[in-house]
Structure formats: C-alpha cells, structure tokens
Amino acid sequence: MEQLLQVGVITQTHGIRGEVKVFPTTDDPARFERLRKVTLDTGRESLELEIEKVRFSKQFVIVKFKGLDDINQVERYKRCPLLVRREDAVPLEEDEYYIADMIGIRVETEDGEAFGTLKDVIETGANDVYVVETSSHGEVLIPAIKECILEVDIEAGRMVVHLLDGLL
Structure with missing residues (x-):
C-alpha cells in the first residue's frame, strides 16, 4: 500500500508572493485548512513543505507555503503533486477505499x-x-x-464484481 496519498496538484502560480493554485484530488477540499504539512513530489525529489495560508477560489485551493515568498521560488512546481502521509489522510468510512490502494487490484466475477x-x-x-x-x-x-461491486479486499488485492446486463 502507498504510504503517501495525493491530495492535490499544483496547476499554476497565483500572484507574485509565492502562492500556488492547487487542483484538489481529494473528496474534501476543505481538508487543506486542517493540513499543516504536505510533501511536494518534483519527480526528482520530495520536499516537505509547511502550509502557511489556505483560501479557496472556485474549484481551486490557493496555498501559500512557509518560506516560499516569491513567484520565482514556486514557478518550477507547476504540475507537481501534493501528498500527505497515510496517517494524516482523512479517515475512511465503511466501504470506502483510497483510490491509490485500489489501482492494480485484480477483478474477478462472482x-x-x-x-x-x-x-x-x-x-x-x-x-x-x-x-x-x-x-x-x-x-x-x-x-x-x-x-455491481460485491466485495473489495485491499489486503488480498481482489475485487469481486457482478456484471449487469449491458456492461459488456
């Protein structure tokens, strides 16, 4: 299972003071208000960043990271995902799963x-x-x-489905 889960992707800079526009990939964008730290994955390295300020604009989250106070410091992070540790992720309800845990599991018929x-x-x-x-x-x-979804067993890496008429 993945230890880091994606909560958003930086789409572009916002203004000149180091703010970035983030497209949330979480069910609850308001969770950004409760986050203190995120991991930025640049593709080459992972940077732990402290969140200084959060606000919302349409479907985006505007985030300001502590110590990144200039557009030139955040420009290179466009299209980079923001991740949180599994223990900092939103707790799941019954019959809910993290998408990252589901991708790649085998699917069987009933x-x-x-x-x-x-x-x-x-x-x-x-x-x-x-x-x-x-x-x-x-x-x-x-x-x-x-x-359609009869069983999901993340630990076993298996999903059991019922194929309704017309799905194939």
Missing part, C-alpha cells in the same frame, strides 16, 4: 473467474466508475454501486 485489473477510477457526481482492463473485452466501465 463465479470466481479472473476478469481483469482495475486500471482507473472515474469520479462522477452520482457514483464512481471503475475502469477495468480485460484481455477479452478491452476496457470495461463498471459503476461503483452495491449491485
């Missing part, structure tokens, strides 16, 4: 037959949709509803 591998999760307004890569049907989209 008959115990191998069906494919979970490739992606599409977040929609009503319910999530699981993108399953199969060898016989290509990509199959399965709605994340109780009628």
Whole structure:
C-alpha cells in the first residue's frame, strides 16, 4: 500500500508572493485548512513543505507555503503533486477505499473467474466508475454501486464484481 496519498496538484502560480493554485484530488477540499504539512513530489525529489495560508477560489485551493515568498521560488512546481502521509489522510468510512490502494487490484466475477485489473477510477457526481482492463473485452466501465461491486479486499488485492446486463 502507498504510504503517501495525493491530495492535490499544483496547476499554476497565483500572484507574485509565492502562492500556488492547487487542483484538489481529494473528496474534501476543505481538508487543506486542517493540513499543516504536505510533501511536494518534483519527480526528482520530495520536499516537505509547511502550509502557511489556505483560501479557496472556485474549484481551486490557493496555498501559500512557509518560506516560499516569491513567484520565482514556486514557478518550477507547476504540475507537481501534493501528498500527505497515510496517517494524516482523512479517515475512511465503511466501504470506502483510497483510490491509490485500489489501482492494480485484480477483478474477478462472482463465479470466481479472473476478469481483469482495475486500471482507473472515474469520479462522477452520482457514483464512481471503475475502469477495468480485460484481455477479452478491452476496457470495461463498471459503476461503483452495491449491485455491481460485491466485495473489495485491499489486503488480498481482489475485487469481486457482478456484471449487469449491458456492461459488456
């Protein structure tokens, strides 16, 4: 399981005083107000940054990091993900899972037959949709509803699905 979970991606700078515009990749963007530190993944290194100030603008979160007070200091971090340690992540409710833990698990039908591998999760307004890569049907989209998702076992790396008529 991943020890760092993504909560957002820096999209661009905001103003000239070191603020950045972050696209939240968490279910609860307000969680940024409670965060004290995040890890910035530059692709080459990971930097632990302390959050100084947070505010909201439309669907974005405007973040100011302590010690980064100039646009030139944050310009290079565009498109970099912001991560939190698993223990600092929002606690999960029953039947909720971190997407990072789900990607790559094997998907089986209710008959115990191998069906494919979970490739992606599409977040929609009503319910999530699981993108399953199969060898016989290509990509199959399965709605994340109780009628279709019968079991998820993250530790075993397995999901059991019921394929409703019309999904294939």
